[in-house]
Amino acid sequence: MENNVTTHQNNSVHGDDSLLTVSVDNDTYIDAVMDGVTDHGGAEASNAVKERIQSDKPTTTEEIENLLSDLNTEFYQVGGGRFLLTTASIVITTSARIYVVAVGDSPIYLLQNGEFSQLSGRIGGLLRLTASSAVGAQSSLTFQTHDCPISSGDKLLIVSDGISDNLELNEIQEFMTTIQTTDDLVQTLETTSAERTQRGGTPTSMRGRVRNDDRSIIARFF
Numbered sequence: 001m002e003n004n005v006t007t008h009q010n011n012s013v014h015g016d017d018s019l020l021t022v023s024v025d026n027d028t029y030i031d032a033v034m035d036g037v038t039d040h041g042g043a044e045a046s047n048a049v050k051e052r053i054q055s056d057k058p059t060t061t062e063e064i065e066n067l068l069s070d071l072n073t074e075f076y077q078v079g080g081g082r083f084l085l086t087t088a089s090i091v092i093t094t095s096a097r098i099y100v101v102a103v104g105d106s107p108i109y110l111l112q113n114g115e116f117s118q119l120s121g122r123i124g125g126l127l128r129l130t131a132s133s134a135v136g137a138q139s140s141l142t143f144q145t146h147d148c149p150i151s152s153g154d155k156l157l158i159v160s161d162g163i164s165d166n167l168e169l170n171e172i173q174e175f176m177t178t179i180q181t182t183d184d185l186v187q188t189l190e191t192t193s194a195e196r197t198q199r200g201g202t203p204t205s206m207r208g209r210v211r212n213d214d215r216s217i218i219a220r221f222f
Contacts, residue, residue: 001027001095001096001150001151001152001222002152002222003029003093003220003221003222004181004182004220004221005021005029005031005182005218005219005220005221006181006182006183006185006186006217006218006219007019007021007186007216007217007218007219008186008187008189008190008215008216008217009214009215009216009217010162010190010194010214010215010216011214011216012214013162013212013213013214014036014038014042014043014213014214015043015214016035016036016037016038016042016043016046016086016214017033017034017035017036017046017160017162017214017215017216018033018034018036018043018046018047018049018050018086018216019032019033019034019050019158019216019217019218020032020050020053020054021218021220022053022054022057024057024059027094027095028059028092028093028094028095029092029093029220030053030057030058030059030090030091030092030093031090031091031093031156031158031218031220032049032050032053032088032089032090032091032158032218033087033088033089033106033158033159033160033216033217033218034046034047034049034050034086034087034088034089034106035086035087035104035105035106035160035161035162035214035216036085036086036087037085037086037087037134038213040079040082040083040084040085041079041083041084041085042085042086044084045075045084045085045086045135045136046086048071048075048084049068049071049086049088049135052067052070052071053067053090058092059092059094060092060099061092061099061101061145061147064090064092064099064101065101065141065143068088068101068103068135068141068143069140069141071135071136072135072136072138072139072140072141073139075135075136076136076137076138076139079136081136081137081138081139083136084136085134085135085136085137086104086134086135086136087102087103087104087105087106087133087134087135087160088101088102088103088104088106088135089102089103089104089106089107089108089120089121089158090102091108091156091158093150093156093220094150096149096150097147097148097149097150098110098147098148098150098156099145099146099147100119100120100144100145100146100147101143101144101145102119102120102121102143102144102145103133103134103135103141103142103143103144104121104133104134104135105121105133105161106120106121106158106159106160106161106164106216107119107120107121107158107159107161107164108120108121108156108157108158109156109157109158109159109172109173109176110148110154110155110156110157111154111155111157111173111176111177112148112150112151112154112155113153113154114177116173116176116177118169119144119146120144120146121144121161121164150222151222152222153222154221154222155176155185155219155220155221155222156218156219156220156221156222157172157176157185157217157218157219157220158216158217158218159189159215159216159217159218160213160214160215160216160217161211161213162193162211162212162213162214162215162216163189163190163193163215163216163217165210165211165213166192166193166196166197166210166211167189167192167193171192172189175188175189181221182219182220182221185219186217186219189217190215190217193215194215196210197210197211197212
């Protein structure tokens, strides 16, 4: 299926995010955002997940879960649940379906047939270092999973919380619905989050909350 993808990374705050898009073949793609936990070996952990995906190129949910479980064992043995910690939000796209596996709070959004949904991550609140919140935090992982058909006109978005924590969910929905290109969506998300980080101006319902954090974005339109 024809699609367009745009990626963006601003790692100037902590340097802990990693992202990648991999084309396995003409019909299969892997998109992943990893948000390393600051001051907990996050950069090393997020980059290790990135390098493992690049090397193994998993194409099934089971392969992703096995990959993350292997790394979780390694991280936990070394860091004891306090070091080498990262989220991982991974999407495999085939010619007909998408497969989602996520650990932690880096959200994945899907606009499909006009319906907006959040497939992974939290909405608001702080990251808690539990089995479901970071690779490396516990001896085993709890995965968020999802799979569904994909068709022309659908829109996929993966971001780290440097983006999602500075926008309301309905703003992200509006941007995905109204913006027609991946380049424009990525630019709008980055600009909006950056402006709020620098000068405030969040919506009243957000009570002035902003997060000055690394910002990673993958947008793929089908």
